[in-house]
Amino acid sequence: MASSSQSSGVTVQAVGAIGLTVSDANKATDFFTGAFDYTVVSDTVLSGDEASYLYGVPDAQVRVVSLQLGQETIRLMQFLSGTGEAVPADSKSNDLWFQHFAIIVSDMDKAYAQLKNFSFTNISPEPQTLPNDIKAFKFRDDDGHPLELLQFPPGLGPDYWQAKDALFLGMDHSAISIASTETSLGLYRDVLGLTHQGSFTNIGIKQETMDNLFSAKVIVTSLTPATGRLGVEFLDYLTPPGARPFPIDQQTNDLVHMHFELVVDDIDAAVEALEEAAQKKVVQFVSPKVIDLPDVMPFGRAVLWRGPDGHNVLLVQG
Numbered sequence: 001m002a003s004s005s006q007s008s009g010v011t012v013q014a015v016g017a018i019g020l021t022v023s024d025a026n027k028a029t030d031f032f033t034g035a036f037d038y039t040v041v042s043d044t045v046l047s048g049d050e051a052s053y054l055y056g057v058p059d060a061q062v063r064v065v066s067l068q069l070g071q072e073t074i075r076l077m078q079f080l081s082g083t084g085e086a087v088p089a090d091s092k093s094n095d096l097w098f099q100h101f102a103i104i105v106s107d108m109d110k111a112y113a114q115l116k117n118f119s120f121t122n123i124s125p126e127p128q129t130l131p132n133d134i135k136a137f138k139f140r141d142d143d144g145h146p147l148e149l150l151q152f153p154p155g156l157g158p159d160y161w162q163a164k165d166a167l168f169l170g171m172d173h174s175a176i177s178i179a180s181t182e183t184s185l186g187l188y189r190d191v192l193g194l195t196h197q198g199s200f201t202n203i204g205i206k207q208e209t210m211d212n213l214f215s216a217k218v219i220v221t222s223l224t225p226a227t228g229r230l231g232v233e234f235l236d237y238l239t240p241p242g243a244r245p246f247p248i249d250q251q252t253n254d255l256v257h258m259h260f261e262l263v264v265d266d267i268d269a270a271v272e273a274l275e276e277a278a279q280k281k282v283v284q285f286v287s288p289k290v291i292d293l294p295d296v297m298p299f300g301r302a303v304l305w306r307g308p309d310g311h312n313v314l315l316v317q318g
Contacts, residue, residue: 008273011193014228014263016299016316017066017073018101018174021257022143025065025078031141032074035118036103036111036168038067044296045080054293054302055252056286057081066298069103070170072230075261077252084254085247087144093123093211094177094218094237096309097246099258100138100146101174104161108135108151111167115139115149128210132156136210143255148175160229173222174260175233176311177243181219183308184234187282191273192262194223194232201238215240225262232260246310252286259304259312267301267317274305274315282308 022028025043032038043065051060061080066073091098105111108127123138123146130136133153140146150172152161163169178184181199188194199221207216221234237243250256264270267290277283286304293300299316306312 008191008193010191010264010266010270010273012225012262012264014225015174015230015232015260016263017075017261018171018230019075019077019257019259019261019312019314020143020145021083021253021255022076022078023083023255025063025076028076028078028141028143029065029067031118032067032076035115035120036069037166038069038074038168040065041068041073042066042298046293046296050291050293053289054287054291054304056304057251057253060253064297069168070166071228072171074101074171077257079253082253084251085256086254087140087256089144091144091146092243093138093146093213093216093235094240094243096177096179096243096311097250097256098146098177098235099174099311100148102148102150102172104169104172105149105151106164106167106169108137108149111149111151112137114167123212124210125212128206130206130210138210138212145255145258158229171230173231173233174258175220175235176309177235177237178309178311179236179243180308181221181234181236183282184236185221187277187307188223188232188234191277192270194225197222197224197231213237213240246306248310250310252304252312257312259314261314261316263299263316263318265317267303267315270315271303278305286312 047061063078065076121140127137135151137149203217217239219236224231
């Protein structure tokens with residue numbers, strides 16, 4: 001049941017983008033523009049103390065390529081100063097470092113056919129038809145980032161995902177695997193002001209096949225910001241056991257790194273609220289303070305932090 005117990009006074013205005021660390025920005029750009037029809041909207045380099053302290057990586061020099069699909073944006077980050085660790089080859093959907101984003105398509109068969117012209121690794125063996133005739137396919141790009149193609153049937157889902165004027169329509173959500181729904185709601189809903197749209201449990205052979213995870217049983221929770229179509233989703237796997245924690249030595253230049261870019265009106269007030277959560281060990285800051293950024297970036301101030309399971313969030317203010 002949808003609910004909200006916001007108490008901090010902070011409200012996330014939008015999920016401005018999903019950021020992901022890549023080994024080669026040119027190669028990743030070719031993949032996303034070719035396989036899914038993203039368009040390049042900016043290509044810049046952030047370096048110096050601003051980059052190093054924002055991302056927590058000494059001597060950082062980061063090429064940031066912003067790509068847009070529909071109204072949504074991803075930012076590809078290549079650390080020119082050196083890429084870190086690869087994504088573990090045996091990653092599973094219930095491992096707590098798992099994060100994917102869902103690309104909405106108007107025709108799954110045509111979208112899958114276009115994707116097959118490019119290099120990727122299957123998670124699902126092929127597109128799956130889920131309950132309510134939702135079609136989904138999970139896979140990984142060459143850097144190991146998990147992605148999803150998703151098609152809503154007529155009459156299901158928001159009206160804007162019913163358009164037929166393009167094959168790839170935009171991004172609906174980014175999902176993270178978590179250890180506790182209540183703990184994560186306590187942060188993303190109660191501290192950051194995202195609206196809890198509801199939770200439901202998925203179980204059965206279709207879920208197992210889509211995730212390539214035997215005996216998968218997962219609580220799925222959806223949250224939305226004040227504006228925009230891109231939301232946040234929690235995946236709380238009740239089974240199977242054995243989910244692995246985020247590596248404690250993760251770095252922003254590791255390829256496992258993805259982050260939500262959450263837009264707020266008052267970043268200082270948001271950080272103050274997050275510092276209270278940090279005292280309870282729910283939040284860890286990567287940036288030592290709010291960083292004032294040069295005008296090469298699409299936002300003026302930002303701070304990077306991690307949630308209770310290690311997932312990264314870049315808080316930004318225009």
